Amino acid sequence: MKYALFSFFASSLIFIGCEPNANSSSEEVEVQIEEVDTVDYLKEGQQMATQTQMILGKNLMKAIQSQGTEYAVSFCSNEAIHLTDSMALALNARLKRVSDKNRNPNNKASEAELAYINQVKTAISEGKMAKPQLTKSGNKRIGYYPIFTDKRCMQCHGSPESDISPSTLSKINDLYPDDQAKGYQPEQLRGIWVVEMDKTN
Template sequence: MATQAQLGKNLIAALQRGGTEEAIPFCNLKALPLTDSIAVASKSKIQRVTDRPRNPLNSANEAEIRIISNYQKLLAEDKQLEPVVIEKEEANIHYFPILTNAMCLQCHGKPESDMQSVTLKQLKAYYPQDKALGYGPNEVRGLWKVTPGSQNP
């Protein structure tokens, strides 16, 4: 997915410039505007949603939590994860899984083993209600939610 690739490229650059101390402010200040700019260019509404949000604005609804749970089940069964399309009268909604990798675990991993204390301290400062910790490699972190023909607010 183009949005994930662009976000990943920018995140890697931030990590290379200054580690997680540079990446956390990037995500806090620039991830949403970057997603919005790609949404405008693709004439789609693009969001990230999750059952364990760092930013409460990214909280999944009940139907999305069921999709995440189903992806987790399929992943545990070593099955391929395919996009989910929900047909709506106004516009179809497309969901794509977001999977963790080694880069993600620097800020979304297990605090006791994957993350530096400076990272944890910085995350608490930016996201006091953070629930996006404790992931392992190749786990479902959330969903990309794409609604073609719509626009991000």
């Protein structure tokens, strides 16, 4: 929606009209109206990313508990993107997870997404808080939200020598021959959520 400080501009125009002008009998005043979002898209996107992350995490833990980590790798390969797409449909948005060290080729970060990932890494290295970011593209609002690893992630994304079991490692290498998503430690940046929302008036 468009928002303007009409009272401010109106009073300004009155004062301008009352002041004498020695150079001209009339003066044109240009008033610019800035378009401002009335919806907190950054917050809405965060909620969508959190909800989707919870659904993925819940289903992943269920897969691990039922048939082990090796099966969970296959589950992620077959179901993670489908679950994400289902949540996107339910939330009326477009959601995806991307990384600079992707496992699934479909999760490879774009140039713009890589720029944000590097920005977050720089902030972390300087001891600053990693903040989400909102960008605008026409009538779309795109939110970027960091994803960090925890101890549970090490079963599939940790050290191949000490964290990932041989059977799980074999399954990862079989399904993802170009995998780049190993060697992480807890509380490292794993990737980001990208949430694309249509601007509502």
